[in-house]
Amino acid sequence: MRTSGQGATPYYFVPSESRHPIMAAAGLFFVMLGASQWINSYEWGKYCFFFGLLWWLLVLFQWFKEAIQESEGGFYGHKIDLSYRWSMSWFIFSEVMFFGAFFTALWWARAHSVPALGSLDNSLLWPGFKAIWPSLAAGATASPAGIVEPFQTVGPFWLPTINTALLLTSGVTLTMAHYALRASHRRKAVAFMWVTVLLGISFLTVQGYEYYHLYTELNLKMTSGIYGSTFFMLTGFHGFHVFVGMLMLLFITLRLQKGHFTADKHFGFEGATWYWHFVDVVWLGLYVVVYWM
Known part of the structure; x- marks a missing residue:
C-alpha cells in the first residue's frame, strides 16, 4: 500500500482478506434454491428462500459497515x-x-x-386461435391448448x-x-x-x-x-x-x-x-x- 505522504490518504488501499464474498454467495445460493423450489410448490422452498435472504442481508450489513469504517477512516483516496x-x-x-x-x-x-x-402452419394444431396479443380479443382463446x-x-x-x-x-x-x-x-x-x-x-x-x-x-x-x-x-x-x-x-x-x-x-x-x-x-x-x- 503506497502513501502519498506522511499521514496522508493512501495512494491505493488493499483491504485484508475477508469472509464476506463467500458468505454472501452462500446466502444467494439458498435464495435461488428456495425460490426455485417454492415456485414448484415445495413447501420448504419458501423457508429456504427467506433464510437465504436474511443471511445475505446480514452479510451485506457487516460488509458495508466495514467499508464505511474504512472510508470514514481516511483509507479511500x-x-x-x-x-x-x-x-x-x-x-x-x-x-x-x-x-x-x-x-x-x-x-x-x-x-x-x-x-x-x-x-x-399451426392452423390444424390450434384451430380457432387468433394471433392477437394478448390472445384475449373477441373470439380468441387464452392459450392454444386452453390450459390458461x-x-x-x-x-x-x-x-x-x-x-x-x-x-x-x-x-x-x-x-x-x-x-x-x-x-x-x-x-x-x-x-x-x-x-x-x-x-x-x-x-x-x-x-x-x-x-x-x-x-x-x-x-x-x-x-x-x-x-x-x-x-x-x-x-x-x-x-x-x-x-x-x-x-x-x-x-x-x-x-x-x-x-x-x-x-x-x-x-x-x-x-x-x-x-x-x-x-x-x-x-x-x-x-x-x-x-x-
Missing part, C-alpha cells in the same frame, strides 16, 4: 474512488442487460411467438400512472438533495433524501396493492400465459430493484445525518443516485411498453 465509479458503472450496465433480456422476451412473444401460433385460465389485462390508469408520478418526483427530490450536499447544505440534503425514501416506499405500497387487485379481481397471475409471466417478471424485478434502491437511499440518509460525506467526497451518495435514476428510466420503459402497448 482518488484511486479507490475511481475503482468504485467503474464498478458501479459496470454493475448498472449488467442491470441494463438483465432488463434488456426480459424486454426482448416480451417483444419476441408479441412479434414472433403469438403470430406463429396463429399462422397457417381467463384473465383480464391491465392498463396504465390509474395505479401505474400514480407510480410513474411518484418515481419521477423522487428523481427530482434526489437531484435537489445532491445539489444541496454539493453546496454543503446538509440539513436540506437530509430533508430531500427523506422525501425521496418516502416516495420509494409509496411506490412499493401502490405496486403491492396493484398486485392484489390483479390477482383477486383480474385473475392475472404468473401462470396467465406469456402475458402474465412477462408482466410479473418485468414489474416484479423492477419492484425488487426499487426496494434495493430505497434501502440504499435510506442508509445514505442515515449516514448524512451522522455527518458522513462532504461536498467534494461523496461517491456513496452518488452511486446510490445513479442506481435510483436507472430504476426510474427502466420504469418509464415498462410504463410505455407493458401498460400502454
Whole structure:
C-alpha cells in the first residue's frame, strides 16, 4: 500500500482478506434454491428462500459497515474512488442487460411467438386461435391448448400512472438533495433524501396493492400465459430493484445525518443516485411498453 505522504490518504488501499464474498454467495445460493423450489410448490422452498435472504442481508450489513469504517477512516483516496465509479458503472450496465433480456422476451412473444401460433402452419394444431396479443380479443382463446385460465389485462390508469408520478418526483427530490450536499447544505440534503425514501416506499405500497387487485379481481397471475409471466417478471424485478434502491437511499440518509460525506467526497451518495435514476428510466420503459402497448 503506497502513501502519498506522511499521514496522508493512501495512494491505493488493499483491504485484508475477508469472509464476506463467500458468505454472501452462500446466502444467494439458498435464495435461488428456495425460490426455485417454492415456485414448484415445495413447501420448504419458501423457508429456504427467506433464510437465504436474511443471511445475505446480514452479510451485506457487516460488509458495508466495514467499508464505511474504512472510508470514514481516511483509507479511500482518488484511486479507490475511481475503482468504485467503474464498478458501479459496470454493475448498472449488467442491470441494463438483465432488463434488456426480459424486454426482448416480451417483444419476441408479441412479434414472433403469438403470430406463429396463429399462422397457417399451426392452423390444424390450434384451430380457432387468433394471433392477437394478448390472445384475449373477441373470439380468441387464452392459450392454444386452453390450459390458461381467463384473465383480464391491465392498463396504465390509474395505479401505474400514480407510480410513474411518484418515481419521477423522487428523481427530482434526489437531484435537489445532491445539489444541496454539493453546496454543503446538509440539513436540506437530509430533508430531500427523506422525501425521496418516502416516495420509494409509496411506490412499493401502490405496486403491492396493484398486485392484489390483479390477482383477486383480474385473475392475472404468473401462470396467465406469456402475458402474465412477462408482466410479473418485468414489474416484479423492477419492484425488487426499487426496494434495493430505497434501502440504499435510506442508509445514505442515515449516514448524512451522522455527518458522513462532504461536498467534494461523496461517491456513496452518488452511486446510490445513479442506481435510483436507472430504476426510474427502466420504469418509464415498462410504463410505455407493458401498460400502454
